[in-house]
Amino acid sequence: MNPAPSIVFFTTASGAGYGLLFWLGLLRPLGLVPGQGLVALALALVLITAGLLSSTLHLGNPQRAWRAVSQWRSSWLSREGVAAILTYIPALLLGLALWVDAPTLALAAGLLAAAGAIATVYCTGMIYASLKPIRQWHHPLVVPGYLALSAFSGAVLLAMLAAFAGGGAVPALLATLTGAAALLLKRAYWQAIDAAPPIATIESATTLGFIGKVRQLDPPHTEQNYLLREMGFRIARKHAAKLRLIAQGAGFALPVLLALLAVLIGGTPAALALTLGAVLAIGGLLIERWLMFAEATHTVMLYYRG
Amino acid sequence: MTCLPEITPGQTKLGLVIDLDTCVGCQACATNCKEWNASGHSGPLPDTKPYSAGAEGVWFNRVHSYEAGEGERGRTVNFPRSCLHCETPDCVTVCPTGASYKRIEDGIVLVDHDLCIGCGLCAWACPYGAREMDEDEGVMKKCTLCIDRIYNTNIPEAQRQPACVLTCPTSARHFGDLGDPESKVSKLVAERGGQPLMPELGYKPVNSYLPPRNRSSVAAKPEEAAPTPMDIKNPLLRWMDKVLTR
Numbered sequence: 359m360n361p362a363p364s365i366v367f368f369t370t371a372s373g374a375g376y377g378l379l380f381w382l383g384l385l386r387p388l389g390l391v392p393g394q395g396l397v398a399l400a401l402a403l404v405l406i407t408a409g410l411l412s413s414t415l416h417l418g419n420p421q422r423a424w425r426a427v428s429q430w431r432s433s434w435l436s437r438e439g440v441a442a443i444l445t446y447i448p449a450l451l452l453g454l455a456l457w458v459d460a461p462t463l464a465l466a467a468g469l470l471a472a473a474g475a476i477a478t479v480y481c482t483g484m485i486y487a488s489l490k491p492i493r494q495w496h497h498p499l500v501v502p503g504y505l506a507l508s509a510f511s512g513a514v515l516l517a518m519l520a521a522f523a524g525g526g527a528v529p530a531l532l533a534t535l536t537g538a539a540a541l542l543l544k545r546a547y548w549q550a551i552d553a554a555p556p557i558a559t560i561e562s563a564t565t566l567g568f569i570g571k572v573r574q575l576d577p578p579h580t581e582q583n584y585l586l587r588e589m590g591f592r593i594a595r596k597h598a599a600k601l602r603l604i605a606q607g608a609g610f611a612l613p614v615l616l617a618l619l620a621v622l623i624g625g626t627p628a629a630l631a632l633t634l635g636a637v638l639a640i641g642g643l644l645i646e647r648w649l650m651f652a653e654a655t656h657t658v659m660l661y662y663r664g
Numbered sequence: 665m666t667c668l669p670e671i672t673p674g675q676t677k678l679g680l681v682i683d684l685d686t687c688v689g690c691q692a693c694a695t696n697c698k699e700w701n702a703s704g705h706s707g708p709l710p711d712t713k714p715y716s717a718g719a720e721g722v723w724f725n726r727v728h729s730y731e732a733g734e735g736e737r738g739r740t741v742n743f744p745r746s747c748l749h750c751e752t753p754d755c756v757t758v759c760p761t762g763a764s765y766k767r768i769e770d771g772i773v774l775v776d777h778d779l780c781i782g783c784g785l786c787a788w789a790c791p792y793g794a795r796e797m798d799e800d801e802g803v804m805k806k807c808t809l810c811i812d813r814i815y816n817t818n819i820p821e822a823q824r825q826p827a828c829v830l831t832c833p834t835s836a837r838h839f840g841d842l843g844d845p846e847s848k849v850s851k852l853v854a855e856r857g858g859q860p861l862m863p864e865l866g867y868k869p870v871n872s873y874l875p876p877r878n879r880s881s882v883a884a885k886p887e888e889a890a891p892t893p894m895d896i897k898n899p900l901l902r903w904m905d906k907v908l909t910r
Contacts, residue, residue, distance in 0.1 A: 359788070418746035418803055425761035425763075425779055425781060427760070429666045429759060432756075432757040432758075433666055435783065437759040485785070490866070490867075491791035492788065535821065564728075564732075564743055565859035565860075565875060566732040566875075569876065570732055570734055572730050572731070574730055575729040575731045576689075576728070576729035578721075578728045579726065583796065585787075656788070661743075
């Protein structure tokens with residue numbers, strides 16, 4: 359599948375934003391995050407909004423994007439839109455509560471914002487997981503992967519901000535745990551999709567299997583078309599193994615170690631370590647998300663490539 | 665609404681039956697489809713760089729050619745691919761705006777181009793590659809089963825059929841109600857053992873493909889015509905041939 363930059367950026371940025379919002383909404387009312395938390399909330403909302411705006415760049419008619427919230431009964435994309443918009447309400451209320459220092463409202467709004475964040479990322483994951491023709495996406499580990507990566511990147515960002523505010527071992531520990539969990543989950547996912555057989559064959563796609571093996575004789579057209587560009591993307595799939603290693607090392611393992619180091623040393627060095635960790639984690643996620651598209655195969659290519 | 669209509673017994677399911685035995689791969693169906701639909705319900709159908717290298721455009725019908733089997737059983741099969749107007753099409757349910765819909769009265773899957781935001785999710789959800797994006801208008805386009813022909817009372821009744829069916833020179837394409845077991849197309853499917861494409865994905869395509877007929881026996885090699893005595897011009901040799909054949 360074609361890794362459209364707007365979508366790769368959207369799922370990475372919004373995922374990290376919702377992760378940050380989730381942890382902030384949960385931990386700030388419990389007093390586990392130092393400082394007011396408004397900077398973290400602002401960063402979360404900037405990431406979420408930038409991501410959502412970026413996703414509209416991918417549309418053929420962005421001015422009609424508002425129509426996308428209407429079909430929540432059947433469409434995960436529509437549900438994602440609804441969840442994303444609804445989550446702004448408790449998120450902004452949380453901001454108000456932190457601003458005027460209203461603990462009860464902060465707790466209620468924080469929990470609601472956290473729930474909204476989970477719901478939105480869950481819907482994002484389901485958009486992909488519900489697509490049967492793409493076996494790498496129609497997989498039970500896809501939604502847990504989106505949730506874990508969102509929780510991980512959000513925790514790293516919160517740990518970084520907390521360290522700058524002087525403290526916050528809890529977010530750093532959470533970053534370590536969620537990072538390790540995300541790494542294990544992603545490894546399990548990659549093993550699973552590498553081992554899984556294709557869901558359909560050129561024989562079942564053409565009904566001609568009863569004659570024997572089927573191979574393409576002539577293509578239907580000699581030039582490109584939308585299907586080949588969108589579903590036939592395979593550039594750099596040959597680098598997939600290396601990119602997976604880079605994503606695991608730089609994107610997961612190093613940030614986890616840096617977060618652990620930050621818990622142990624504390625102070626300004628911890629803040630710097632976590633800043634580096636956050637940059638690495640986001641970079642690793644961009645690679646992981648790019649691979650998520652580049653490695654995905656669509657059944658329509660059976661007709662073109664067998 | 666992008667929720668699918670309830671399917672009731674006896675529901676009309678308009679669709680195509682494509683005969684892989686007689687299709688000669690002439691591309692007439694694809695061409696006539698493009699011709700009609702460039703100005704119909706889905707028009708215009710864009711062509712980018714039509715007169716230079718890299719020409720491409722939106723087509724609702726693509727004719728592939730395959731080789732199936734080996735040796736004497738092996739054969740070339742031409743394979744037209746278009747929207748199958750599935751009974752449970754995910755391209756409809758994934759649509760976030762309600763632009764994609766399945767008509768309750770005849771099962772035709774259509775796109776409302778005024779509602780489509782061009783997100784492309786329906787094309788991802790279709791296993792068969794039936795949908796192609798009109799990148800000029802930023803909306804998704806697809807086969808309409810020539811909805812602007814089949815119900816069109818302004819054209820002679822015999823022509824109220826999809827453009828691809830009308831134009832096929834070998835009558836390899838048939839149009840009708842596959843929900844009615846007594847219809848011509850349903851009988852054809854029953855008689856010839858029509859097959860759905862990729863049934864394992866569970867989309868329940870309405871269109872059906874008739875398998876190439878079995879070649880019961882491969883014809884014997886044509887016997888080389890033996891020379892007659894009159895082919896031998898030399899009289900002496902002709903006499904020898906006569907003596908020796910005795």
